[in-house]
Amino acid sequence: MQKTKEITTFVKAVTLRDLKDLTSIKNDIEEGMILIIRITPLAQKSIEELREAIDKLYDFVKSIEGDIARLGEERVVITPPNVKIWKDSNKLQ
Amino acid sequence: MQKTKEITTFVKAVTLRDLKDLTSIKNDIEEGMILIIRITPLAQKSIEELREAIDKLYDFVKSIEGDIARLGEERVVITPPNVKIWKDSNKLQ
Numbered sequence: 001m002q003k004t005k006e007i008t009t010f011v012k013a014v015t016l017r018d019l020k021d022l023t024s025i026k027n028d029i030e031e032g033m034i035l036i037i038r039i040t041p042l043a044q045k046s047i048e049e050l051r052e053a054i055d056k057l058y059d060f061v062k063s064i065e066g067d068i069a070r071l072g073e074e075r076v077v078i079t080p081p082n083v084k085i086w087k088d089s090n091k092l093q
Numbered sequence: 094m095q096k097t098k099e100i101t102t103f104v105k106a107v108t109l110r111d112l113k114d115l116t117s118i119k120n121d122i123e124e125g126m127i128l129i130i131r132i133t134p135l136a137q138k139s140i141e142e143l144r145e146a147i148d149k150l151y152d153f154v155k156s157i158e159g160d161i162a163r164l165g166e167e168r169v170v171i172t173p174p175n176v177k178i179w180k181d182s183n184k185l186q
């Protein structure tokens with residue numbers, strides 16, 4: 001990976017429609033992006049698959065020492081290792 | 094401002110209920126935080142005030158060379174200068 005002194009971090013909004021979408025989400029995080037993931041499309045398709053996806057995201061985030069938090073009913077925020085989610089309480093507004 | 098080599102960036106979720114909330118939002122951005130702002134409480138109170146708040150946020154972001162984008166109906170994302178919002182299209186999902 002090429003490194004420059006002035007690294008721009010990106011925030012990217014994506015939609016989780018299928019378990020297969022996890023691959024690109026993980027790639028983006030590994031590239032240092034902050035992802036805001038809309039999870040409602042997968043929730044409407046299958047609660048079981050959503051649960052599996054969320055479990056996998058939690059495991060992934062733990063393995064890379066990133067951070068993850070729910071954002072209301074519709075979204076989840078995931079960050080790479082150098083970015084943390086500010087938690088006043090246990091729940092995001 | 095004290096600088097360290099390993100700077101942790103924070104993502105913070107906040108709620109905009111009043112024009113007065115803009116002060117702390119601006120302070121957080123100036124401290125390098127990425128803000129995800131829930132705008133619905135102010136929208137429900139006054140569309141005029143919301144419009145004024147959004148205008149002020151756009152002006153502020155432009156002045157500091159940060160970035161701003163709508164996130165669905167309920168939220169706005171604002172970033173400090175070193176963080177950009179990935180835009181595949183003109184609209185975030």
